[in-house]
Amino acid sequence: MQPLENTRVIDLTRALAGPYCTMMLGDLGADVVKVERPGHGDESRGWGPPFVGAPYGPYPGESAYFIAANRNKRSITVDLKRPQGVEIIRRLTRQSDVLVENFRTGVLDGMGLGYGDLRALNPRLVYCSISGYGRSGPYAERPGYDFIVQAEGGMMGITGPEAGPPSRVGIPIVDITAGMFAATAILAALRARDLGGEGQLVDVSLLDTQVALLTNVASNYLVGGAAPQRYGNAHPNLAPYEAFRARDRWFALAAANERQWATLCAVIGRPDLQDDPRFARNSERVTNRPALLAALGEVFATRDANEWLSALQQAGLPCGPINTVADVFAHPQVGPRQMVLETQHPTAGPVRLAGFPYKLSATPAGVHRPPPLLGQHSEEVLVDLLGYSSQDVARLRAEGVI
16 A cells, blocks of 8 residues: 555646656655646656657657656646647546646636636645746746746855855756645645545745745844855854865865864864864854864865765764765665666666655555656546547547647
8 A cells, every 4th residue: 555545646747846746646656647738748858868768759769857757657648728638637637636737827727727617626626736936926927947946036146155156056956845845735735635525726836935945044034134145065054064175075074063063173183173262162163164164174185085084974973975976876875775766668678766765664655657658648548537438539639639
């Protein structure tokens, strides 16, 4: 058994935030039916290279980007601009628990597939809308993109070297976390439905997600009033807590309390730093960060990173190498934690995927389906779930509805 067995999800999303959300639900056992545009599908199918598998339509194969967020789904193709296509979604709604969409606000309402329309068909439906700026407010109808929201929502303003240009995070962090927040909210709405009998509307936006991600930085501003600055790899409230250059390469070190600071001074053979009034407490170390970094940098430059890491780890101090992605997947902890999974793709053969970040002892997540080919399950879903005949499916395909 899996936690979301017998839960059906209609996935009207593309790109990353929505697909990541629905993949999480699929990983936990939901039957996710991904609805894509005939002939093209989710635009992330074309976001490559790299590509794997056989070419189809306009694409040289399946993009690694698409594969990353679309396991455990069935794909059907439906033209939502056609009345017959809208009818397919309405019929599917009657026997589904969740619908997730990331169209621009108002678009599905104009098709007769808005929350009010589908709630009338199925009051138990949890309808999740993921958008750039939310369903209310002056920006509600604007499209949203991870990079733009990282800029507009403050992430880039606090990321990058102190004296250098602002930087985006190296992954689409807003898209991914918006998908995670959406999945969490959907689970809460399903639980509320179990208690109260009816579904509800879940409204998640990229901008709201980004503002929520500011967490401690937001609190520093809201409580203290000072505008946060960029600190590179440093922490605005703790020191030393950043990257240091050893003789051969960089490594990361965090001494987050006074006990760890005392231990660090002992390990590096500089007890005088602990006695220095400029560094006596964390608040002084933060205030006198340039002098602190200069002193520590001089010491760390005398030995290779592995030597320092060995000594620091043996003393119980939080530290680690700054790895490449290749290093990560060779990490001795990543394999035993099953953070690389393998599934058999219909045209690409064995495909490796990043694993599940959560481990449930009684109802673990699993890979039940590889990322689907475009429209791979159209006939299966229409015939087996919705009661269309094979002749109906052939006619809809000939007419370009599916």
